[in-house]
Amino acid sequence: MEIDYTKIATASAEPEAGSMIETFRAIGYSIETAIADIIDNSISAGAKSIWIDYVWSGPDTIIGIMDDGCGMTNEELIQAMRPGSISPLTERAEHDLGRFGLGLKTASFSQCRKFCVASRKNYIESYWTWDLDFVNNVEAWKLIKYKPDGIDFTKHFDELKNGTVVLWWDLDRLTKDTQVDKESSKADFFATMERVKKHLSMVFHRYIEEGLNIFLRDRKITHWDPFMIGFEGLQPRPKTFLEEGKVSIKGFVLPHRSKLSAEEYNYGRGPKDSWTAHQGFYVYRNKRLLVAGDWLGLFKQEVHYDLCRIRIDMPNNMDDEWQIDIKKSVARPPIRIRDPILAVAKDVRTKAVEVYRHKGKVVRRKLAKNEYFPFWEEKTRHGKRFYRLNREHPMLREFLQKANDHAKQFEKVLQFIEETVPVPLITLHENENERPHGQPFEGKNHEVVLEVMQAIYKKLITEGLQPEQAKARIINMEPFNFYLEYLEQLEI
Ligand SMILES: Nc1ncnc2c1ncn2[C@@H]1O[C@H](COP(=O)(O)OP(=O)(O)OP(=O)(O)O)[C@@H](O)[C@H]1O
Ligand SMILES: [Mg+2]
Known part of the structure; x- marks a missing residue:
């Protein structure tokens, strides 16, 4: 039904500035994802170098993110400071990492109550500040012409022809209840910065590999490659193209621990410090990592898929279908390509498990004596076939030993189970x-x-077996002979 807007009354219902900003603050950024969102803008602006710096000063701490990108004029800067400066529907340049026209504001406010953006274009500098306290006072969406001064690390900024710096202070969440001189406050802050560094080394690894410089203080952040390309023992799988070639997907079976030095193995643990947490899909929008190690609801994380990582590449014009969120930390493949993605994942998962199974087979071949512990045995009684539970199976043996008073009763239960095995039904x-x-x-x-x-395994080790011997024995017990890949996970 068409509405004739010329004939009906209207009323203004503008968002209330203070409460809207409080809502921004609740979007759920972490400091890592917030800084990554600011860096997205620097990359979109063509920056070659990005400098993250800070002055630790307890509750007065300041964090700055500076770039040598194209910079903004005063008008462009005011526009950039507007929430929703560009519609998500606007078509973006191919290299642009933005989408909502919000990131600068939401990421900043998620961490601080005040932030200034200063930008230089052809040596001309403009700056504006969003100050939540001021906004609450005047109850209006108003910027203030203010820039914190005396910050050492922005000196270099004054020499740039073009570039932008974002300054965050009044970092109420990060520096809440801290004191400048308290060692634990300081240690927490530095640990946080270390986390930021690791996160950025992962999220922007492909840009860093291609020459982008990101400095934390004056140290360059090195890239972390989830796929460990170039490491011995890596098994890349063939690349599959979807959506008329716009999306590509490629699996990697990472090298087995035995192929890596201790240092390389630790490298594989990545920013999450865990191989298991890093298995799964890595979804990139342009070259920016959105999802880092997640099975996208298709599978769950299980230790024997630790070697399995899958790269999905997509361009920046499929956001809607992939349900990209404001924080750029969620991406869900459209239903129509679930099946091909699933097929690739299954292939890589099988190959990854095969690496462990192969190791298991080697153990079996090397060490197994002529022993095998089935759970069930066939027996003959008066010329007839029966099935009996193998009391020598280590699991049963151990249980019977521990059963003490219940041993007799348990023995009876076993006999009843044995006597009533539904063989005719099974045979049929x-x-x-x-x-x-x-x-x-x-x-x-x-x-x-x-x-x-x-x-x-633990029991066999306490009985004096060497790890390899114990593993060989376990792999000759039913039903563990089906689960060679688990041998890897056994710990003393
Ligand atoms: N460092 C920068 N250098 C140059 N321009 C910038 C910079 N940061 C922001 N801008 C400008 O400000 C605009 C708004 O940035 P903002 O991060 O709020 O939104 P976006 O990047 O367009 O989209 P998204 O919400 O997805 O991040 C950008 O589109 C860009 O034009
Ligand atoms: Mg942005």
Whole structure:
């Protein structure tokens, strides 16, 4: 139904500035993601170098992010300071990392109550400040012409022809309850900055590899490559193109620990300090990492997929379909390409598990004696077939030993189970063969398998077996013979 706007009354319902900004503050940025959002702007502005600096001063701490990008004129700067300066629907230049026209404001306000943006274009400097306290006072969306002075690290800025610096202070969240001279406050702050460094080394690794300089204080941030390209033992999988070539997906099976030095293995633990937390998809928009190690709801993280990392590349004009959020930390593939993505993931996952299984086979080949512990054995009684639980299976043996008073009763239960095994039913179904018979624990949570394996492993070690011997023995027990890949996870 068409509405004739000329004939109806209107009323103004502008957002209330202070409360709107408080809402911005609740979007859920961390300091790492907030700084990354500011750096996005610097990259979009063509910066070759970006400098992050700070003056630690307890509650008066200042953080600055400076770049030598194209800079802004006074009018452009005022426009940039407006929330929603560009519509998400506007088509962007190919290299632009922005989308909502919000990042500068939301990221900054998420960390501080006051921020200044100073920008230089052809040696002419402009600056404006958003001050939440002032906005609350005047109850209006008003910038103030203010710039904090006497900051050492911005001296270099005064020499730039073009460039921009964003200064954050009154960092109420970061420096809450801190004191300048308190060692623990200082240590916390420096630990936070270390986290920022690691995060940036990952999120912008492809830009850094291509020559972008990002400095934290005066130290250059080196890139962290999730795919460990160039490391011995890496197995890249073929690249698949989707969406008429606009999206590409490529899996990597990372090198097994035995191929890496201790230092290289630690490198693989990445900013999250865990191989398991780093498995999964890495979604890049242009070359900017949005999602770092996540199965996008398709699988869950399990230790035996630790070697599995998959790169998805997409351009900056599919945001809507990929549901990119303001913080640039979420991306969900459109339903129509779920299947091909799933197929690639399955291939890489299988190959990744195969690396561990192969190691398991080597252990078995090297050390296994002529021993095998099935759970069930076939017996003959009066010329008839029966099935019996193997009391020598280490899991049963251990349980029977520990059962003490209950041992007799448990023995009875075992006998009843043995005497009532539904062999005719099983045989019938096996012959009809409608649905194939699943392997032990197939389609179930495997945690219990790993748990039991781990317990037996510990026991064998305390009994004096060497790790390799213990592993060889475990892999010859049913049903662990199906789970070679778990041998990797066993710990003393
Ligand atoms: N460092 C910078 N150098 C030059 N221009 C900048 C810089 N930072 C911001 N701008 C300008 O300000 C605008 C608004 O930035 P803002 O981060 O708020 O939104 P965006 O980058 O367009 O989109 P998004 O909300 O996705 O980040 C940018 O589009 C850009 O034109
Ligand atoms: Mg931005």
